[in-house]
Amino acid sequence: MSKKAPPGGEPEAGALFRVESSRAASADPAVARKRRPLTEPPPLDRHGPARVVALCNQKGGVGKTTSAINLGAAMAEVGRRVLLVDFDPQGALSAGLGFQPHQLDRTTYDLLMDRGVAIDDVRLKTQVPGIDLLPSNIDLSAAEIQLVTEVAREQTLARALAPVLPEYDFVLIDCQPSLGLLTVNALTAAHGVIIPLECEYFSLRGVALLIDTIEKVQHRLNPDLKLDGILATMYDGRTLHGREVFSRVLEAFGDTVFDTVISRTVRFPETTVAGEPITSWASSSSGAKAYRDLAREVIARS
Ligand code: ADP
Ligand code: MG
Numbered sequence: 001m002s003k004k005a006p007p008g009g010e011p012e013a014g015a016l017f018r019v020e021s022s023r024a025a026s027a028d029p030a031v032a033r034k035r036r037p038l039t040e041p042p043p044l045d046r047h048g049p050a051r052v053v054a055l056c057n058q059k060g061g062v063g064k065t066t067s068a069i070n071l072g073a074a075m076a077e078v079g080r081r082v083l084l085v086d087f088d089p090q091g092a093l094s095a096g097l098g099f100q101p102h103q104l105d106r107t108t109y110d111l112l113m114d115r116g117v118a119i120d121d122v123r124l125k126t127q128v129p130g131i132d133l134l135p136s137n138i139d140l141s142a143a144e145i146q147l148v149t150e151v152a153r154e155q156t157l158a159r160a161l162a163p164v165l166p167e168y169d170f171v172l173i174d175c176q177p178s179l180g181l182l183t184v185n186a187l188t189a190a191h192g193v194i195i196p197l198e199c200e201y202f203s204l205r206g207v208a209l210l211i212d213t214i215e216k217v218q219h220r221l222n223p224d225l226k227l228d229g230i231l232a233t234m235y236d237g238r239t240l241h242g243r244e245v246f247s248r249v250l251e252a253f254g255d256t257v258f259d260t261v262i263s264r265t266v267r268f269p270e271t272t273v274a275g276e277p278i279t280s281w282a283s284s285s286s287g288a289k290a291y292r293d294l295a296r297e298v299i300a301r302s
Pocket of ligand 2: 022065088092148175
């Protein structure tokens with residue numbers, strides 16, 4: 001949590017990515033980095049109360065939804081009960097689990113806005129054992145505006161989730177790419193935040209603002225909120241560019257960066273089409289292994 005947005009706005013990408021080619025060129029930092037040992041998650045004989053984790057980054061296309069689905073699936077493989085919350089009106093998480101967002105009867109929107117709707121009117125079982133879903137579609141975009149006039153508007157999601165927390169070990173909230181009221185609701189409901197960060201030149205742009213928002217929520221709404229970690233995604237260690245960006249992320253955030261790095265592979269877009277997690281679609285792929293490692297790290301850090 002060391003990066004603050006300077007008064008004039010965000011740090012300029014050029015300054016964050018001052019290229020140090022000679023060192024970065026020499027080795028793959030994702031390989032050279034000393035990993036902390038992974039601990040095997042202990043079996044559970046009972047479940048809950050859930051740790052709520054928001055996957056958050058106001059930049060789109062950085063791997064939030066992919067990470068929510070696949071981290072959730074990897075947690076379920078080790079016996080954790082998981083609720084995935086689609087908190088993006090795009091409905092990509094719901095689609096990624098095989099649901100057609102426009103065909104949904106009741107969604108997270110109804111849960112937030114209609115007192116007569118209970119969580120069981122919205123909650124769906126998925127085809128992945130151990131994973132339930134609160135689905136969303138474009139309706140949710142109206143909540144951003146309608147919530148503004150509600151009393152305790154930032155706590156609306158936390159209130160809605162409270163009754164089911166005893167049933168789950170983890171609730172993963174897939175945030176939309178903005179820092180608006182819905183994301184503030186997710187951060188208010190959460191115990192932890194994971195920031196997926198694409199290993200691309202402009203990826204650090206905006207992270208200072210995101211961390212600033214997290215700190216504001218900590219101070220004003222949710223003092224227990226923790227930054228669980230920064231997840232490097234779409235990493236390509238074969239390119240100098242990828243290695244340089246990852247080195248820079250490590251320099252900026254140190255041990256906050258998860259040891260597990262998600263590589264760029266076409267297997268992920270394939271899973272979106274298939275409507276299932278990579279852990280079942282390509283169970284022995286390196287992408288499935290990476291999310292299994294990440295699940296071990298997240299369970300150990302929680
Ligand atoms: P976000 O939720 O942050 O907008 P997504 O998880 O939807 O990001 O990912 C954006 C796109 O990139 C999707 O098409 C997804 O399939 C693809 N993608 C995600 N992770 C990877 C990866 N590690 N390698 C290659 N493509 C990826
Ligand atoms: Mg998404």
